[in-house]
Amino acid sequence: MTSLSHAAADILASWWLPVDASAHGPALDRHLLLNLWIILGLATLAHILLVTGLILRRASEPRSLWRLEYLPLAAFAILFAALAVKAERLWAATRYTGASPSAxxxxxxxxxxxxxxxxxxxxxxxxxxxxxxxxxxxxxxxxxxxxxxxxxxxxxxxxxxxxxxxxxxxxxxxxxxxxxxxxxxxxxxxxxxxxxxxxxxxxxxxxxxxxxxxxxxxxxxxxxxxxxxxxxxxxxxxxxxxxxxxxxxx
Incomplete structure (x- = not known):
């Protein structure tokens, strides 16, 4: 899986991103690629849930659909929070951790x-x-x-x-x-x-x-x-x- 993510990051960089000329750059590029794939997956899932909800609402009571509506929203919120924390840590690695004395x-x-x-x-x-x-x-x-x-x-x-x-x-x-x-x-x-x-x-x-x-x-x-x-x-x-x-x- 790691080799596949690295290869995907290389493809993304060769298509849309400038050359990566720093040691910390690959981790940022992989995180960007992860975000893009997640956004694509969530957009697809959101449309599936929308269509599924419309179909089920006609055949079921509204109260029985709370799992379809609220559970995905809670999962999305947790996912976005995790991505934000990871991005913050990647950025902080160049800002707050401090350089070595020999830098x-x-x-x-x-x-x-x-x-x-x-x-x-x-x-x-x-x-x-x-x-x-x-x-x-x-x-x-x-x-x-x-x-x-x-x-x-x-x-x-x-x-x-x-x-x-x-x-x-x-x-x-x-x-x-x-x-x-x-x-x-x-x-x-x-x-x-x-x-x-x-x-x-x-x-x-x-x-x-x-x-x-x-x-x-x-x-x-x-x-x-x-x-x-x-x-x-x-x-x-x-x-x-x-x-x-x-x-x-x-």
Whole structure:
């Protein structure tokens, strides 16, 4: 049964869903497929019950039909509750369980109308940021405080580059309004809220280039608020990071 569900999920993905490029994605796709099959089955069953009820009502007393009417409704309610709990647990796995200590730390900042990505430097510590210092035109889009020595080696880019098969802990922030951070191929979607830092963790698995979208209507320039994610090999990531570190060295 498990192999059949996996095969069905692969067929669904090849027809309608984008490529699955994260470790947690297959479980979400299988749950989506399960929901679709259940909806199809319930729609068929509902019509059967409707026709059966109409036929039996003509030949029986209304009081004798309560099992046909109320028992299915109770079963549907229990089924929907179970599906909701499972979906909540799948989503919480990237949101509330917490990343491992060895996870790659990356900060994501959304602002009208761009995404910026910050990596800690060789000291592995993010520098302090102040919103009043944020100025993309001056080369400081996330507002790193120049007084804080930990921020001197921080790397800020407009492209998210991640190594394949390594857990990543993203810290989502927003400078102005709520922005929706979304990468469909990684099955990720989480709002970035001003004044709050929200963590999501995942493991990218399939090297490639993917679009990062904003799914919240954040202003007139919402249509152009997008960025690029590149998933590369560990060797390519190390080389890219070394090149970026040279660029920030005084």
């Amino acid at each position: 790659l730390q990356v900060e994501v900042t959304g602002m009208q109308f761009a995404w910026y990505f910050r990596y800690p430097g060789t000291d592995a510590i993010f520098g302090v940021t102040r919103p009043q210092l944020a100025s993309p035109a001056e080369g400081n889009p996330v507002g790193i405080d120049p007084i804080d020595p930990h921020g001197a080696d921080d790397i800020v880019t407009s492209e998210l580059v991640l190594p394949a098969n390594r857990e990543v802990d993203l810290r989502l922030r927003a400078e102005d309004v709520i922005h929706g951070f979304s990468i469909p191929e990684l099955r990720l979607k989480q709002n970035a809220v001003p004044g709050d830092t929200i963590h999501i963790h995942f493991t990218p698995t399939v090297p490639g280039t993917y679009a990062i979208l904003c799914t919240q209507l954040c202003g007139l320039g919402h249509y152009r608020m997008n960025a690029t994610l590149r998933i590369v090999s560990q060797e390519e990531y190390v080389a890219w990071l070394a090149q970026r570190q040279k660029a920030v060295q005084p």
